[in-house]
Amino acid sequence: MRILMTSFAMDAHFNGSVPLAWALRTAGHEVRVASQPALTESITRAGLTAVPVGTDHDLDHVVRQAGPAMYAQHADPDFLEHRPHLLDLRFLRSSNTLLTATFYAQLNNDTMVDELVDFARYWRPDLVIWEPFTFAGAIAARASGAAHARLLSFPDTFLGVRQVFRKRLAQAPAEQYEDTLEEWLTWTLDRFDLKFDEEIVTGQWTVDQMPASVALPLGQPTIAMRYVPYNGPGAAVVPDWLRAEPTRPRVCLTLGETVRKTEFPNAVAIDEVFAAVGDLDVELVAMLSAAERAQAGHVPENIRIVDHVTLHALLPTCSAIVNHGGAGTWATAAVYGVPQVALGWMWDAIYRARRLEALGAGVHIPSFQLTAAGLREKLVTVLEDPSYRAGAQRLRQEMLASPSPNDVVPVLERLAAGHRTPPR
Numbered sequence: 028m029r030i031l032m033t034s035f036a037m038d039a040h041f042n043g044s045v046p047l048a049w050a051l052r053t054a055g056h057e058v059r060v061a062s063q064p065a066l067t068e069s070i071t072r073a074g075l076t077a078v079p080v081g082t083d084h085d086l087d088h089v090v091r092q093a094g095p096a097m098y099a100q101h102a103d104p105d106f107l108e109h110r111p112h113l114l115d116l117r118f119l120r121s122s123n124t125l126l127t128a129t130f131y132a133q134l135n136n137d138t139m140v141d142e143l144v145d146f147a148r149y150w151r152p153d154l155v156i157w158e159p160f161t162f163a164g165a166i167a168a169r170a171s172g173a174a175h176a177r178l179l180s181f182p183d184t185f186l187g188v189r190q191v192f193r194k195r196l197a198q199a200p201a202e203q204y205e206d207t208l209e210e211w212l213t214w215t216l217d218r219f220d221l222k223f224d225e226e227i228v229t230g231q232w233t234v235d236q237m238p239a240s241v242a243l244p245l246g247q248p249t250i251a252m253r254y255v256p257y258n259g260p261g262a263a264v265v266p267d268w269l270r271a272e273p274t275r276p277r278v279c280l281t282l283g284e285t286v287r288k289t290e291f292p293n294a295v296a297i298d299e300v301f302a303a304v305g306d307l308d309v310e311l312v313a314m315l316s317a318a319e320r321a322q323a324g325h326v327p328e329n330i331r332i333v334d335h336v337t338l339h340a341l342l343p344t345c346s347a348i349v350n351h352g353g354a355g356t357w358a359t360a361a362v363y364g365v366p367q368v369a370l371g372w373m374w375d376a377i378y379r380a381r382r383l384e385a386l387g388a389g390v391h392i393p394s395f396q397l398t399a400a401g402l403r404e405k406l407v408t409v410l411e412d413p414s415y416r417a418g419a420q421r422l423r424q425e426m427l428a429s430p431s432p433n434d435v436v437p438v439l440e441r442l443a444a445g446h447r448t449p450p451r
Contacts, residue, residue, distance in 0.1 A: 028056045034158035035134035036066035043180030045073045046255035050432035072260035081139030119192040124207040135163045147171035154443040165227045174446035177230035181354040184375045238425040253429040256339035256359040263337045276346035281314040298324040303399035352376035364423035366415035387418030
């Protein structure tokens with residue numbers, strides 16, 4: 028088969044697709060990965076064939092201009108936990124409008140969509156696999172007659188809330204019908220003489236890398252797939268100090284690449300964190316940028332500062348991890364059975380952190396409640412209470428029980444054969 032995979036240009040969202048792309052390639056299929064030009068190097072360094080399309084999106088600029096207020100309503104656990112009785116139509120409508128204007132339409136800019144459709148009509152893929160915010164993939168699939176599926180690397184809180192919104196909208200008077208995502212996608216599809224339906228948002232089916240205890244059941248056709256860590260090529264080197272067992276409990280501290288690039292301010296200064304944990308009998312491996320290192324001040328002897336270390340090499344040696352709750356970091360720690368102190372700073376990161384705590388595999392500190400003393404207390408709890416290690420190991424076993432990317436390939440072959448249509 029010819030398989031077109033697509034993600035908007037952000038490593039954190041692309042990385043989750045790499046192991047499946049490798050599995051498809053080793054099964055003998057032709058694979059192309061399309062994105063804005065900014066992602067080209069990341070694609071090729073992962074050993075995959077890149078198709079640059081359109082111009083780069085402006086999401087980082089939009090986020091910097093808007094600041095944390097852009098995400099304020101999505102920091103509410105009631106929103107993220109998908110409790111519909113707490114979500115009124117006005118909130119849901121405004122959230123849909125905000126996300127479409129500042130997020131979806133930015134990621135799927137017109138030039139990217141146009142060139143992706145052109146490439147799909149030329150190359151004629153059998154299957155398009157798209158990152159769940161990259162609606163351009165669904166549009167290109169429909170234009171070229173390909174089957175198409177979403178690939179999830181995180182719990183599907185966005186579709187969950189959309190389902191509640193659509194249900195509430197259907198119950199409202201006709202004059203109150205306003206679905207900005209549908210409106211934008213309708214305009215976009217109309218450029219190619221195509222019509223909107225909800226399949227453009229949901230895909231024909233979904234490949235879900237979240238374990239059942241964390242995934243959200245949304246009534247969609249779904250294939251479970253094991254999460255295989257790929258943390259990007261830039262950090263894929265095992266340093267000398269990581270080639271021997273640690274002499275005391277090792278703890279990883281990372282706030283993730285996405286947080287660095289979008290320039291969100293940290294709630295607690297790094298020197299406060301260092302002061303709080305400097306007397307603990309641990310080796311703290313802190314992944315810090317140059318700017319963060321400059322703010323560190325005094326560095327206690329038990330703290331090792333690094334720029335990058337590949338997480339799938341580091342975490343098997345760790346007794347705990349303190350992290351921002353990002354999708355790749357969270358899942359890599361989970362698949363290696365490492366207890367987590369997860370901050371949960373926005374959106375689905377909050378949901379993941381809360382589920383982690385409920386499963387006994389770690390603790391959640393809401394970012395707005397973070398203090399250096401509180402972080403120390405939670406870290407000590409996770410390290411000293413063996414139940415967290417046991418909970419993390421249970422979560423690991425659950426993840427390892429899911430089919431591998433190689434196991435999923437034959438399923439994708441069968442589904443693609445049954446969903447292809449003539450090109451339009």
